[in-house]
Amino acid sequence: MKNDINRQWLIADRPVGRMLQESDFKYQEVPLGEPKENEVVLKTLTLSFDPAQKGWMENISDYVAPTQIGDLMRGSGIAQVVESKSAKFKEGDIVSGQLGWEEFPVVSADTVNGVPDGVPPTATLGVLGTTGLTAYFGLLHVGRPKAGDMLVVSGAAGATGSVVGQIGKIAGCKVVGIAGGKEKCDWLTSELGFDGAIDYKNDNVAERLKEVCPDGINVFYDNVGGPVLNDCLGHIAMKARVVICGGISRHEFGETKGPNNYFNVVFRRSTIEGFILLDYMAQFPQAGQRLAEWVRDGKIKSKEDVQEGFENAPKTLMRLFEGKNFGKQLLKIADQS
Amino acid sequence: MKNDINRQWLIADRPVGRMLQESDFKYQEVPLGEPKENEVVLKTLTLSFDPAQKGWMENISDYVAPTQIGDLMRGSGIAQVVESKSAKFKEGDIVSGQLGWEEFPVVSADTVNGVPDGVPPTATLGVLGTTGLTAYFGLLHVGRPKAGDMLVVSGAAGATGSVVGQIGKIAGCKVVGIAGGKEKCDWLTSELGFDGAIDYKNDNVAERLKEVCPDGINVFYDNVGGPVLNDCLGHIAMKARVVICGGISRHEFGETKGPNNYFNVVFRRSTIEGFILLDYMAQFPQAGQRLAEWVRDGKIKSKEDVQEGFENAPKTLMRLFEGKNFGKQLLKIADQS
Numbered sequence: 001m002k003n004d005i006n007r008q009w010l011i012a013d014r015p016v017g018r019m020l021q022e023s024d025f026k027y028q029e030v031p032l033g034e035p036k037e038n039e040v041v042l043k044t045l046t047l048s049f050d051p052a053q054k055g056w057m058e059n060i061s062d063y064v065a066p067t068q069i070g071d072l073m074r075g076s077g078i079a080q081v082v083e084s085k086s087a088k089f090k091e092g093d094i095v096s097g098q099l100g101w102e103e104f105p106v107v108s109a110d111t112v113n114g115v116p117d118g119v120p121p122t123a124t125l126g127v128l129g130t131t132g133l134t135a136y137f138g139l140l141h142v143g144r145p146k147a148g149d150m151l152v153v154s155g156a157a158g159a160t161g162s163v164v165g166q167i168g169k170i171a172g173c174k175v176v177g178i179a180g181g182k183e184k185c186d187w188l189t190s191e192l193g194f195d196g197a198i199d200y201k202n203d204n205v206a207e208r209l210k211e212v213c214p215d216g217i218n219v220f221y222d223n224v225g226g227p228v229l230n231d232c233l234g235h236i237a238m239k240a241r242v243v244i245c246g247g248i249s250r251h252e253f254g255e256t257k258g259p260n261n262y263f264n265v266v267f268r269r270s271t272i273e274g275f276i277l278l279d280y281m282a283q284f285p286q287a288g289q290r291l292a293e294w295v296r297d298g299k300i301k302s303k304e305d306v307q308e309g310f311e312n313a314p315k316t317l318m319r320l321f322e323g324k325n326f327g328k329q330l331l332k333i334a335d336q337s
Numbered sequence: 338m339k340n341d342i343n344r345q346w347l348i349a350d351r352p353v354g355r356m357l358q359e360s361d362f363k364y365q366e367v368p369l370g371e372p373k374e375n376e377v378v379l380k381t382l383t384l385s386f387d388p389a390q391k392g393w394m395e396n397i398s399d400y401v402a403p404t405q406i407g408d409l410m411r412g413s414g415i416a417q418v419v420e421s422k423s424a425k426f427k428e429g430d431i432v433s434g435q436l437g438w439e440e441f442p443v444v445s446a447d448t449v450n451g452v453p454d455g456v457p458p459t460a461t462l463g464v465l466g467t468t469g470l471t472a473y474f475g476l477l478h479v480g481r482p483k484a485g486d487m488l489v490v491s492g493a494a495g496a497t498g499s500v501v502g503q504i505g506k507i508a509g510c511k512v513v514g515i516a517g518g519k520e521k522c523d524w525l526t527s528e529l530g531f532d533g534a535i536d537y538k539n540d541n542v543a544e545r546l547k548e549v550c551p552d553g554i555n556v557f558y559d560n561v562g563g564p565v566l567n568d569c570l571g572h573i574a575m576k577a578r579v580v581i582c583g584g585i586s587r588h589e590f591g592e593t594k595g596p597n598n599y600f601n602v603v604f605r606r607s608t609i610e611g612f613i614l615l616d617y618m619a620q621f622p623q624a625g626q627r628l629a630e631w632v633r634d635g636k637i638k639s640k641e642d643v644q645e646g647f648e649n650a651p652k653t654l655m656r657l658f659e660g661k662n663f664g665k666q667l668l669k670i671a672d673q674s
Contacts, residue, residue, distance in 0.1 A: 060604075225600065247600045258595030263562065263584050265611030267397075272609040274602030 005029045009073045009101035009313050016058045020321055024057065025073060025101075025314040033106035035085045040112070042079035042095065042105045044310075045336055048125035049075070049317050049329040050159075051248050073101040073313070076130075078121045079112070080336055089114075094336065096124045101313050103333060119292070126159050126328035127302040128291055130277060134245060135163035136287045137280040140171070142273050143219040143243045147172025150213050152232055155223030156197065157184035159302075159328035160245060163291075164221045165194050166300045173219070176212050178205065178228055180323045187326075192301060205231040216240070216268075224248055226257060233261035233272075240270040248321060303327030342366045346410045346438035346650050353395045357658055361394065362410060362438075362651040370443035372422045377449070379416035379432065379442045381647075382673055385462035386412070386654050386666040387496075388585050410438040410650070413466075415458045416449070417673055426451075431673065433461045438650050440670060456629065463496050463665035464639040465628055467614060471582060472500035473624045474617040477508070479610050480556040480580045484509025487550050489569055492560030493534065494521035496639075496665035497582060500628075501558045502531050503637045510556070513549050515542065515565055517660045524663075529638060542568040553577070553605075561585055563594060570598035570609075577607040585658060640664030 012026035035041050056074055059066045067074070081093040086109030089095065097112035099105045115121040119128060126132060138160075145151055151168040155161040156177025165188065168175040176196040177188040185197035196212040198205055205228060209217070216237030222229050225247030233242065242265075265272060280287070294300040305325045307316045309332075316331045349363035372378050393411055396403050404411070418430040423446030426432065434449035436442045452458040456465060463469060475497075482488055488505040492498040493514025502525065505512040513533040514525040522534035533549040535542055542565060546554070553574030559566050562584030570579065579602075602609060617624070631637040642662045644653045646669075653668045 230595065244600065244603050247603075258567065258597040258599045260595040262595045262599065262609070263581065263611070265609060266581050266584075266613065267611070269612055269616060270610070272599070272602060273607070274600070274604070275606055276603065279606060 004032060006032045006102055006104040007310055008103075011057055011067055011069055011071050011073050013069070014058050015054060016060075020054055020314075020318045022314045022318075026070075027311075032104055035083055035106050038086050038109055039106055040081050040086055040089050040095075040109050041083040042099065042107065042112070043082045043337075044099055044103050044105065044333045045078045045080055045094075046122055046125065046306075047075050047077040047099070047101065047313060047316075047331045047333060048122075048129070049320055049325075049331065050131070051246055051320050053317060054321065074098060075101050075313075076125060077333075078115070078125065079105065084109070092337070094121050096121065096129075103310055116292070119295070122304060122328075122330060123295070123302070125330065126304065127163055127295055127300060128288060131159035131328060132163050132291045132300075133280070133284060133287055134277050135160045135167060136291060137277060137283070138243050138245045138275055139164050139167050139219070139221055141280065142275045143221055143241050145171050145173050145219045149173045149218035150176070150215065150237070151219045151221065152176045152178065152209070152213065152217045153221040153223070154178040154200075154228045154232070155246065155248065156188055156194070157303075157326055158223060161221070161223050162188070162192060162302065162327070163300060166192055166294075168219075169193050170294065170299055176209075178224070178232075184326060187303070200228055206234060209235040219243070221245060222247070225259075230259040230261050233259050233264050236264060236268045236270050238268050238270075240268055242270065242272040244272060244274040304330050306330045306332055308332045341369060343369045343439055343441040344647055345440075348394055348404055348406055348408050348410055350406070351395050352391060353397075357391055357651075357655045359651045359655075363407075364648075369441055372420055372443050375423050375446055376443055377418050377423055377426050377432075377446050378420035379436065379444065379449070380419045380674075381436055381440050381442065381670045382415045382417055382431075383459055383462070383643075384412050384414040384436070384438065384650060384653075384668045384670060385459075385466070386657055386662075386668065387468070388583055388657050390654060391658065411435060412438050412650075413462060414670075415452070415462065416442065421446070429674070431458050433458065433466075440647055453629070456632070459641060459665075459667060460632070460639070462667065463641065464500055464632055464637060465625060468496035468665060469500050469628045469637075470617070470621060470624055471614050472497045472504060473628060474614060474620070475580050475582045475612055476501050476504050476556070476558055478617065479612045480558055480578050482508050482510050482556045486510045486555035487513070487552065487574070488556045488558065489513045489515065489546070489550065489554045490558040490560070491515040491537075491565045491569070492583065492585065493525055493531070494640075494663055495560060498558070498560050499525070499529060499639065499664070500637060503529055503631075505556075506530050507631065507636055515561070515569075521663060524640070537565055543571060546572040556580070558582060559584070562596075567596040567598050570596050570601050573601060573605045573607050575605050575607075577605055579607065579609040581609060581611040641667050643667045643669055645669045 010026045013024045077099045088109040095112040151173040157179040188194040188197040223246040347363045350361045414436040425446040432449040488510040494516040525531040525534040560583040
């Protein structure tokens with residue numbers, strides 16, 4: 001079933017060097033699009049939210065095509081096919097892909113994929129999607145932990161961080177997560193099997209690191225940047241690997257603030273390294289298979305933070321930068337028919 | 338010939354988070370020491386100065402034993418044996434090693450070494466000593482340049498930086514040096530064969546980098562830190578390697594300032610890595626042999642900045658942090674007899 005109108009959120013401003021605000025987006029209603037040959041009309045069921053989306057709006061993430069003011073806001077999600085001019089999909093099929101922030105995308109059938117059987121469709125947006133793959137390659141290929149290593153991960157209760165920690169446990173590491181608030185920290189230790197957790201909102205991170213990692217950090221996987229990155233750099237062990245995955249705290253500042261303790265990489269003979277998931281695309285199938293096995297075996301658990309209502313898309317993205325999300329941030333737009 | 342008294346400079350204060358000052362050192366005169374079995378009495382000819390010496394005073398360089406207020410200031414140099422109770426050396430021999438800031442060290446014969454024939458003794462303090470070895474291992478083992486790479490080195494007219502750039506040329510790189518002042522920059526391009534030079538005192542470094550490295554920096558060897566490191570991080574190419582060797586600009590600030598552009602390692606899939614020369618000790622002989630060949634073949638030229646007079650030791654160390662030295666900083670204390 002499809003409506004007569006299609007609701008959309010467009011990019012209205014570039015949130016460069018500042019926090020996101022609702023006025024960075026413009027709401028509009030347009031007539032429903034007509035599918036051409038090989039296109040499908042989709043009904044968006046769930047949208048997925050990642051910090052990288054702010055970078056796309058800022059045009060600082062030069063590994064994706066630039067955005068323009070007035071463009072439909074980009075975002076991935078799960079949708080149901082409501083009309084098909086493609087042999088690849090029929091009405092009622094569930095697909096995932098880059099949909100954009102609109103209720104009824106009309107897209108080429110080549111740009112979306114079916115979802116695997118036996119897992120909830122939204123898993124392909126999180127643990128079996130880019131966040132899980134980011135955790136997998138960033139930790140195993142860049143961080144290269146060895147059994148027995150002390151792994152510390154920031155943003156540990158987030159979609160990527162929680163998977164990083166759990167893969168760390170599979171790899172035989174001791175794992176400490178840094179997250180905001182007692183509830184998230186408790187979840188890390190009691191549900192996910194982390195060996196320790198540090199509450200950056202209430203603990204002195206530098207002091208707690210000395211307590212929970214007395215021999216220093218062997219691998220630090222950073223989703224956050226800012227003071228947390230700096231404190232962890234100040235506590236690295238010899239030959240440590242620091243994986244820069246995200247820097248969500250960057251967005252709080254007018255200017256990104258570099259880590260004053262960077263010079264500790266000399267004293268500790270250590271490495272700070274960045275990566276982009278797209279570079280590992282050739283190895284996605286193998287990684288996806290492993291992640292699916294670990295999920296099936298209960299070795300990787302995930303949590304979804306599901307908000308509701310298309311009108312709330314901007315607010316839902318802002319939750320990520322306010323540290324409000326607890327698990328993979330999703331927005332439910334419509335029920336599957 | 339030896340005097341009756343021995344002049345010394347002691348550590349009087351720790352220059353933590355600030356520039357060095359003369360009051361960080363205390364001058365004293367003491368009676369000449371008497372050698373015990375296996376010891377030698379030396380006459381210091383030349384002292385060698387390195388930025389790391391300030392770190393030793395601060396006790397932040399934890400790869401060397403801590404210093405105490407009142408200790409003899411540490412420093413390496415060239416000396417002549419004036420009295421020997423060791424079979425290893427006889428009166429008149431020239432040696433190099435950790436002497437300390439005093440005119441007549443009395444040391445175990447095991448702590449100093451003879452100097453090689455055919456090169457000036459002071460070469461073992463610079464291009465054939467720790468600065469040359471630091472350049473060699475930091476560039477070739479950490480930076481890992483490939484022929485055709487764009488190598489940028491900061492502190493390029495200094496003892497380490499000038500050797501880094503010349504080894505870069507041997508390795509087939511395009512080399513750009515960053516140094517302070519026209520005289521140093523001219524020397525890099527006209528004498529050392531650098532392909533370009535940036536004068537950080539008079540040029541806009543970020544703008545000049547775009548001109549001289551239009552395709553970005555493949556290897557950045559940093560002796561400086563601060564704004565220069567930040568500008569170079571902002572201009573790295575894909576898969577760049579940033580070698581952190583020194584951070585002399587750190588000492589200008591009350592607090593070390595981290596590079597705001599660190600997050601570019603993500604967009605450029607790059608690495609920031611630190612190292613300590615001592616970790617490569619097993620490979621010193623081979624590296625020393627190669628460096629000596631390159632010096633003999635005229636492929637590596639070096640420049641010495643020779644100040645004079647034992648009383649000027651503190652001022653001479655301060656020159657390094659004021660960017661005054663042009664080449665390897667030495668202090669001539671006495672003539673060889």
